[in-house]
Amino acid sequence: MTYKVERNTKYDFTGQSYSTKYPNLHRYPATMIPQIGIEILKELDIKNGSMLDPYCGSGSSFASGLEVGINEMFGFDINPFAVLISKAKFTKLDLETVNKENQNIRNNLYEFLKIEDNLNNLKPPKIKNIEFWYSTEIIKNLTALKHVLYQIKDENIRRLFLIPFAETVRECSYTRNSEFKLFRMKPEEISKFNPDIFGVYFSKLKKVIETYQYVYYPKLKENVNISIEYKKFEPKKDYFDVVLTSPPYGDSKTTVAYGQFSNFANEWLEIDYARQIDNLLMGGKVEKKLYKNSLISDYINEIYKDNEKRSYEVSAFYRDLDASINKVSKSVKKNGFSVYVVGNRTVKNVMLPTDQFIAEKFENNGFKHIITYERLLSNKTMPSKNSPTNITGAKVNTMLMEYIVICQKK
Numbered sequence: 001m002t003y004k005v006e007r008n009t010k011y012d013f014t015g016q017s018y019s020t021k022y023p024n025l026h027r028y029p030a031t032m033i034p035q036i037g038i039e040i041l042k043e044l045d046i047k048n049g050s051m052l053d054p055y056c057g058s059g060s061s062f063a064s065g066l067e068v069g070i071n072e073m074f075g076f077d078i079n080p081f082a083v084l085i086s087k088a089k090f091t092k093l094d095l096e097t098v099n100k101e102n103q104n105i106r107n108n109l110y111e112f113l114k115i116e117d118n119l120n121n122l123k124p125p126k127i128k129n130i131e132f133w134y135s136t137e138i139i140k141n142l143t144a145l146k147h148v149l150y151q152i153k154d155e156n157i158r159r160l161f162l163i164p165f166a167e168t169v170r171e172c173s174y175t176r177n178s179e180f181k182l183f184r185m186k187p188e189e190i191s192k193f194n195p196d197i198f199g200v201y202f203s204k205l206k207k208v209i210e211t212y213q214y215v216y217y218p219k220l221k222e223n224v225n226i227s228i229e230y231k232k233f234e235p236k237k238d239y240f241d242v243v244l245t246s247p248p249y250g251d252s253k254t255t256v257a258y259g260q261f262s263n264f265a266n267e268w269l270e271i272d273y274a275r276q277i278d279n280l281l282m283g284g285k286v287e288k289k290l291y292k293n294s295l296i297s298d299y300i301n302e303i304y305k306d307n308e309k310r311s312y313e314v315s316a317f318y319r320d321l322d323a324s325i326n327k328v329s330k331s332v333k334k335n336g337f338s339v340y341v342v343g344n345r346t347v348k349n350v351m352l353p354t355d356q357f358i359a360e361k362f363e364n365n366g367f368k369h370i371i372t373y374e375r376l377l378s379n380k381t382m383p384s385k386n387s388p389t390n391i392t393g394a395k396v397n398t399m400l401m402e403y404i405v406i407c408q409k410k
């Protein structure tokens, strides 16, 4: 059985990026452009009701929902840093207090740094191998900055101020900033590296506040309720009118390492399991067991012939996605919709039809597959190539198209 796929150029949004309409408050890997969600929700004639995103990342689906008038949304993501970004964007703040705090933290920081003992008495954060990534002086200054930011009493406002802090801890570490994964600079680069922490922070803060104020704040009407939590999705029986999400394309270790990308931010913000996040995400727990009972199983068997270990890794991912679709399905109302935006990755030269898998699993759970749109993937920040063979330099395209899988509960 194959589920119908239709090439739809309307969804390409060629030349548009995330920032065209909804600049993010912080970079996040594999974001979905909200324009996709907006068009789909319009096409399905969804103008209100409740929406779920079980893998919400930095929250693009909420931007889509707000645009069409959905006023109740629930989001989940295991990565606390993703939730920090989403919540910062979609929590209504009092702008006058934001501006006051903006002034307060400058004064407080100035006063704090005036007394030398203050810096020496601060407890540094618990970060493994911290000296490998930061100089002693940078650790002290970042700790001082964090200390001042935590004096902001209103936790919603504090969250907005922590966004540029998260970017600063990354930018002022010895990592190469152009990568999502963590790679240390070369020794000659490190010897010349002397960032102005406070300058970096305050210039980022200015941009974050402006983006929040002009892009997100005006959309957050009084009757809108968006709840976002950093944990696995919890089912709510027959509750949602629509599920709009872009799940990961595969396990974090071999596709997009969301946990590693967010590592410094999570560690500085005292998430003690920061380094375990990639293992907690979908497909993170691998067993020596092949995944069966799906159209994807033949593809997994192909991989098995070439590389047993990879076939178990891939199995773990589909096993988790299967269990999650099962829970999501129960949570959708009769006649409600599920919209999953995914890519079909290639492992060991086998292209895995995740779009077909998703349609199959929703059909197994009381839905009818309506249509899958194929769109050109031109605006997602993620690696489009990898090296599936072990031959150096031999690369194949893993994802050039993306699929919007639409199903409806019967």
Ligand SMILES: C[S@@+](CC[C@H](N)C(=O)[O-])C[C@H]1O[C@@H](n2cnc3c(N)ncnc32)[C@H](O)[C@@H]1O
Binding pocket: 028, 029, 030, 031, 032, 033, 054, 055, 056, 057, 058, 059, 060, 061, 076, 077, 078, 079, 082, 231, 232, 233, 245, 246, 247, 248, 249, 258, 280, 281, 282
């Ligand atoms: C493709 S990203 C979502 C991007 C989002 N649409 C955006 O625009 O930022 C997939 C997200 O799924 C999250 N994730 C992976 N496994 C998860 C799980 N089992 N439960 C909840 N979230 C998970 C990752 O942390 C990541 O943020």
